[in-house]
Amino acid sequence: MAANGEEVKLLGVAASTFVCRVQLGLNLKGVEYKFVEQDLENKSEELLKYNPIHKKVPVLVHKERPISESLVILEYIDDTWKVNPFLPAEPYQRAMARFWAKFIDDKVLLASWTSVFTNDEKEREKNIRESDEALKFLEDELKGKFFGGEEIGFVDIAAVYIAFWVPLIQDIGGLQLLTNEKFPKLYNWSQEFLNHPIVKETMPPRDPLFAFFKARYDNLIASE
Template sequence: MASNKEEVKLFGMMLSPFVTRVEIGLKLKGVGYKYELEKMGNLSEALINYNPVYKKVPVLVHNEKPVSESLIILEYIDETWKQNPILPSDPYKKALAHFWSKFIDDKFLSAIKKAIFTIDEKERENGIEETEVALQFLENEIKDKFFGGEDIGFVDISAVLIAYWLPIVQEVVGLNLFTHEKFPKLYKWSQDFTNHPIVKETLPSRETLLPYFKARYETFLASK
């Protein structure tokens, strides 16, 4: 637990899977924190001062020391508060956890953005194909209940945008990418993960996310 001498603040925004990553990490560790809500397009001076390079959330501030970028923050949390580790101690397994988390942010995210927010039909089809390839790699990687074994770990937290955000987004767009039939192990993992008590209490409500993405997608369609 964070001691009384520690000050932990999280600068975040509603509906961000990257902020949710950090919240899950803190809650799994039992670390108390103060949430500083930022508004899109109207960032606070404090946030910009703490993260002048990227000027975006999430930013974790621990005893006035800011840490930016969700995966880096997760690693910082794990190294600072030793209870309930989320990264393996074995160097090779730790390296693999970093690899797959980076894969999610690089390969999966770029593919799904192309599949949804691309005007050119050929490019959109390529994005759908690349998304399915990325999901298949992750399907093949799951060996236990979670990527981290029997307990939630670094890759599971990194993949929250697949477990929770992807089903909502594909419903809005009308895609059929992530299903139990196509990816049975990954789909079961997503159910186990999102129903974990700590994860479940941290996720934004579906009733909030769905209209947000509907409005965003309608704006995109109107601009075509």
């Protein structure tokens, strides 16, 4: 595409679901970019320069202008590169896509994560209930092959955490968060999504991530 790897940079870490969103957005558009791996334990001068407020990833740098926050970056990508749009053109549908993306961040991410990574049993049970409730809303909202219809859209990209990270953490914790029995439409969506050629190419390797988070989980359990 017209933009080359020097013009577009993505500061990130490979294991981040938020960084993965931006990678998916760029890859679905066919935008060439340079990925600059960050060490969040030892933040680079580049990261502090481009995101002095939050000091975290992802940060997209386009023509030396930085944009942070994954959903904001996705909207910028869609507005800047018009090919393969993933936000609807119609204002109401566009607003609803933003709503469901924010719903995923507000209601699914933290609840499902702390369903596994907490040593407070009451907190774990509470978050499992909240995860189930949130996933049920998404199950009911899913009307087609993807949230975007026949093609991957904004909500699908926002929901990459559900497709890839939720099954990973549920396997670690021995939970049943996203299964074909509980949420058949959402489960089938996750399989279609992960098997999409561009998504499959973009996702990080599962085994190292599983090993990393399993060690973290084992340490948490050992500390109880």
